[in-house]
Amino acid sequence: MSSFIRRLAENTRNDFVSFLAKSPRLKTQIIALKAFHVINFACACHLFSEYVGFVRFVDGPSMIPTMSQTGELVIENNLTHRLRPNSLARGDLVTLVSPLDPQRLICKRLMGLPGDIICVDPTGQQAPSSEHVVVPKGHVWIMGDNAAASRDSRMYGPVSMSLIRGRIYARIWPWREITIFRNPITYLD
Amino acid sequence: MFTTFRHQWLALHKSWRCLLQTNPALRWPLVTLYWLPTGIVFSKYFYSLRSVKGMSMQPTLNPDISQWRDVVLLDHYSTRVKGLYRRGDVVTVWSPMEPGVLLIKRIIALGGDKVKTLPPYPDTEITVPEGHAWVEGDEPFRSDDSNKFGPVPLALLDSRLLLIVWPFARIGFVPHPSEASVKSPRGGPAWRQEKAETERHQWRTSRVTVGPNS
Numbered sequence: 276m277s278s279f280i281r282r283l284a285e286n287t288r289n290d291f292v293s294f295l296a297k298s299p300r301l302k303t304q305i306i307a308l309k310a311f312h313v314i315n316f317a318c319a320c321h322l323f324s325e326y327v328g329f330v331r332f333v334d335g336p337s338m339i340p341t342m343s344q345t346g347e348l349v350i351e352n353n354l355t356h357r358l359r360p361n362s363l364a365r366g367d368l369v370t371l372v373s374p375l376d377p378q379r380l381i382c383k384r385l386m387g388l389p390g391d392i393i394c395v396d397p398t399g400q401q402a403p404s405s406e407h408v409v410v411p412k413g414h415v416w417i418m419g420d421n422a423a424a425s426r427d428s429r430m431y432g433p434v435s436m437s438l439i440r441g442r443i444y445a446r447i448w449p450w451r452e453i454t455i456f457r458n459p460i461t462y463l464d
Numbered sequence: 465m466f467t468t469f470r471h472q473w474l475a476l477h478k479s480w481r482c483l484l485q486t487n488p489a490l491r492w493p494l495v496t497l498y499w500l501p502t503g504i505v506f507s508k509y510f511y512s513l514r515s516v517k518g519m520s521m522q523p524t525l526n527p528d529i530s531q532w533r534d535v536v537l538l539d540h541y542s543t544r545v546k547g548l549y550r551r552g553d554v555v556t557v558w559s560p561m562e563p564g565v566l567l568i569k570r571i572i573a574l575g576g577d578k579v580k581t582l583p584p585y586p587d588t589e590i591t592v593p594e595g596h597a598w599v600e601g602d603e604p605f606r607s608d609d610s611n612k613f614g615p616v617p618l619a620l621l622d623s624r625l626l627l628i629v630w631p632f633a634r635i636g637f638v639p640h641p642s643e644a645s646v647k648s649p650r651g652g653p654a655w656r657q658e659k660a661e662t663e664r665h666q667w668r669t670s671r672v673t674v675g676p677n678s
Contacts, residue, residue, distance in 0.1 A: 286470070311502075319501035360563060375595040377547065377619035411613075413561040431593065435560035437620055 328352045328441060331370070333382050337419035337426070341368070341456075342382070348448035353441030360436070363388065366460030368443035369417065374434050375426070382443060383427055387416030389436075396429045398422055408433070415439070510541050513629060514556075514566075520601030520608070521568055523657075524554065524638070525628070535630035538623035549574060549597060549618060551672070552641045552665070554625035557599055560613050566622065569599035569609050572668055575618075576675025582611045590615075591675075597621065598672075602664065641665040 294302065323329065334346030342349075351370055355362050363369070365385060373379040387393045387410045395402040400422075410416050414433035419425025428434060445455040484491050506512075516525045516534045525534045538556060542548040549555075551571050559565040573579045575594040581587060582604055592598050596615035601607025610616065627637045644661050648654040 315499055315502045318505040322501055322504055372617070372619040373595070374617040374619065375593075377595065377617070377621075411561070413559070413563060435558075435617065435620065436563045437558040437560060438617060439563075 325353065326357065327354045330447065336424040337421055338382060339421040341420045347446055349446050350444045351441045352444040356439060356442060364458055366458040368456055370440045370443065371434065371438045372440065374431055374438060380440065383417035383419050385415055386418045389414060391416065401429045508540060509544055512538050512540065514538060516568055519606045520603055522603040524602050525568065530631055532631050534628055536628055537626045539626040540623040543621050543624050549621065554638060556622045557616055558620040558622060560616055560620060569601055571597050572600050573598040573672045576677050578673040580671040585611045
């Protein structure tokens with residue numbers, strides 16, 4: 276290991292010395308080109324995390340007991356629902372941009388697909404429990420698992436599918452609670 | 465460990481050089497592919513060119529006299545990065561009903577405002593919820609807008625119309641409707657156009673009561 280560090284230092288030093296020996300004009304050119312390469316790499320990473328998926332930190336009380344309030348790292352899958360929009364199913368954990376604040380990302384459970392008839396609030400706290408709505412075309416109904424501490428479709432109604440970013444695939448931290456999230460919904464005939 | 469990494473990296477670099485030298489025709493496609501992420505991020509978060517389809521923004525965009533589809537420069541930076549939304553701006557909106565369809569509309573009202581709606585909407589007057597916008601086309605009878613699908617979340621606003629690039633006769637910045645004024649000599653076609661523009665703006669603003677917190 277120590278030889279590894281020594282060699283690394285040596286090589287860096289050699290590169291640096293040969294860089295210093297170059298003319299000022301060439302130095303600026305090299306630095307500018309390196310900067311463009313770094314920016315390009317950052318853009319590629321951003322696009323990957325946006326369209327394919329990456330590790331993401333989630334916290335907050337609205338998804339207790341599925342997710343903890345103190346926060347955890349999850350893997351987000353942003354690719355599948357873009358390739359096959361029909362693969363969204365009731366019971367999936369989805370991440371979406373909050374319809375109340377464009378800067379905020381939220382994570383909820385998908386409860387209703389377009390055309391479903393949904394009871395707005397079975398607990399009867401935010402709306403009478405007899406009130407039902409039909410989810411319009413291109414929209415979905417989302418709810419937090421912890422109904423008491425969640426602002427979701429019960430409050431702002433069905434949300435547009437265009438707001439959906441991706442689905443949560445698995446939890447990778449804390450280590451003791453590594454899980455692949457399976458869709459828990461069973462249909463009764 | 466490190467030396468092997470470095471050797472592998474140098475070998476990779478060498479074979480890449482070799483590939484480019486032996487097939488010079490590959491150079492431009494590969495270089496373009498390499499820099500593509502920067503290009504995509506630039507057109508997603510900064511500026512992009514697009515052509516406008518449809519009649520919903522007549523006569524501001526795609527007027528009847530035009531033979532071509534309008535090509536416009538869109539400013540994503542002010543909406544997506546700075547989060548700047550103004551009543552009267554022409555914006556592109558991801559359709560709430562059909563994911564993946566981009567619409568071009570004008571912001572009529574923002575969160576907290578009261579709007580008098582137009583026919584297809586069930587209520588005659590609504591208050592736009594916080595974090596939402598009321599968008600309409602300039603040609604209300606040929607437009608699928610908030611009167612059909614209700615207020616749209618601000619997160620669906622993608623960019624702001626900055627300038628018209630093509631056709632040549634109408635090149636230039638698209639002014640905010642409050643800055644437009646009737647300047648041409650009275651009676652000519654330009655005067656009629658400007659007059660109609662200001663009247664439309666007055667009609668639009670007359671239907672909106674601006675909310676308390678803006």
